[in-house]
Amino acid sequence: MLIQIAEFNADDWLSPSVRMPEDKKFDVIRNENGCAITFAHPGGGTVKIILNRDETKRLCDELAAIDGPS
Numbered sequence: 001m002l003i004q005i006a007e008f009n010a011d012d013w014l015s016p017s018v019r020m021p022e023d024k025k026f027d028v029i030r031n032e033n034g035c036a037i038t039f040a041h042p043g044g045g046t047v048k049i050i051l052n053r054d055e056t057k058r059l060c061d062e063l064a065a066i067d068g069p070s
Helices: 053-066
Strands: 026-031 034-040 046-052
Touching: 034 053, 046 053
Parallel strands: none
Antiparallel strands: 026 034, 034 046
């Protein structure tokens, strides 16, 4: 019986068009209804979330609260 354990980086097998640059974890693009946020997916590639204006504001408020008073 042979058991082989190897480290696998899924992005090595994906086209550059479907993965984030190594130095980026996310990208935010404003649109007419709110924004689109693309995240580097831990399994390789990316995942995109589209938020309307209310969701965008709520996300901004929650992120600001993280850095606020403790």
